[in-house]
Amino acid sequence: MNQQMNTSEPLNVRTMADYQSKGEVPEILFWVGCSGSFDDRSKKITKAIVRILNHVGMKFAVLGMEETCTGDPAKRAGNEFLFQMQAMNAITVMNAYSVKKIVTGCPHCFNTIKNEYPALGGDYEVIHHTQLVQQLLDSGKLKVTGGAFKGKKITFHDPCYLGRGNDVYEAPREIIQKLDAELAEMKRSRSKGFCCGAGGAQMFKDAEKGNKEVNIERSEEALALNPEIIATGCPFCMTMMTDGVKHFNKEQQTKVMDIAELIAQANEL
């Protein structure tokens, strides 16, 4: 992309502890997630989400150093002990802050907190960042300005834990369409979407023996559309698809971007 994000303005990020010490209550907790906190590429997605929240003037907080892994990869790998330890610790922290509403930057955190925490004592309203962006666009608080993506061909790769896992298919697509971009669908999309290969804790282990890597299969399918952008909504899909695009030496023609980055860039945030 020619357009660079306006990074001169510092990010306005406050922690839950900070809000509490000033006797204030944020509107929403932004659960960043481990990838969004530590992975260099994913941190850009995190910052794009923060710029959007700053832009619309939403009072949000992060847990900062009090945030830990939700336990998702441990649970998918079969380590239920570790998962529940993580979950109960996270729930203790969030309940102590009387958290009501959470937005996550990762479909895995989204799924885990939304679906698996309630039975362990953590009941919150949880949305994924693509849903928040859609709500902001629908309510008019956020407008898409500038035609940075006008007419560009964008394909959307459905993250499994957003799509099939929780039936969120339309929010990211409606956002892409609001950018006046050309939404090109892969044959395997929505409920038929093909995994990037990272889920089920595969991200953290070597792939089992096979004749192809899952992310290569999926990237090949996306690249067959010759898109300018492969959009997604998951930091793990981001890693897998970026690697896949590199594998085919297409990183000059095709960028892999998160929905939040599209919106932030379109608005020159």
Next chain:
Amino acid sequence: MGIQNILFIAVLLGAAGLFTVNIRKVRRNILLGNDLNRNDKTGERWRTMCMVALGQSKMLTRPIPAILHLFVYVGFVLINIEVVEMLVDGSFGTHRFLSFLGPFYNFLISFFEVLAFLVTIGCIIFLIRRNIIRLKRFISKDLDGWPRTDANIILCTEILLMTALFLMNAADQTLQARGISHYLKAGTFPISSHLVPLLSGISEAGLIGLERTCWWFHMIGILFFLNYLVVSKHFHILLAFPNVFYSNLDPKGQFTNLASVTTEVKAMLDPSFVPPPTDPAKPHRFGAKDVSDLNWKQLLDAYTCTECGRCTSSCPANQTGKLLSPRKIMMDTRDRLTEYGKNIDQNGTFKDDGKSLSGDYISAEELWACTSCNACVQECPVNIDPLSIIIDLRRYLVMEQSAAPTGLNLMFTNIENNGAPWQFSPADRLNWANEN
């Protein structure tokens, strides 16, 4: 009532008795599974059953097999109305006892003939798809041996049953035309009427013999089929309905929280926590080693699977050449459950045979190939959930055997020590906020 009727009633009672015995064994086997409450949300359950099982809504994503399957399915359900008539005729010596319905009866019979014709066409095309076109999901090694034979037996039996029905009707209408007393004028026969010219040279006794043979063939065939279901993938024609009724209605991404683990974790975090009493009769195990560690719905899933392979053909691991096949997970679960049940039949209670679902049937390599993407669950036309079995088997490997792959053990250690799956310091978690 003649000797034929007495014979028929005996055959009918024998087949029904055998079926009852076998169904009770299947029920016992399913109930070997752990408890699970699926009696909530009955309204939503009925709606789901109407849509997915009765209405076949999930078949529609693949239109060609959907239409062919619809022929066979509708044919199977409606032709059974005619079977009711045949049961009564066979038991009481009547002939086409519903013919008093007059024109409506004629409509019914012609309607059934058209359906039977569509069933035949459907089954022939299904045979071609399996054996001549050899679609990928039907030639995979999952189906080597008995499963492939099973599929062909089912299709051939259905074709034979329909052929017998047509021949019987052709003989019947020839006898009707010749004014033979027992064969009263009833029914219109849009399909079998084309077979009538072939029978013109046959004597009255020959025709009666043909009609009776076909009638007996059809009835014994159906009763054979009923009992065959229990040992066949074709069981889905009955089990699809309860299986969809008891579907998981939670979001697919949501995995169960193991209650036994919750107890342990609570006790660890809070020394004053008093754990609830456990059932000493049921051995306490984290995850599933064998079929008896699964829940009853997972075992019902296994009996319901008709091995269509939609799950496997959408599985990202399988499609990239890995060993995992969700269909094989279901077939293995059923095979082991059948073996487990036979063990109980022989020994009264289950006697350790040194085997288990984990390891002897499903290898660790298969389990570790899963990306938990839920494509298999999404694809299944009867809402089977192979993923939940995969996860329960993984839980056993990790929590009871400490047999996770190296990369995952490292990830666990990182989460325990740093609160993140990678080796980063928790103190650096907010560094991004100050970076440009």
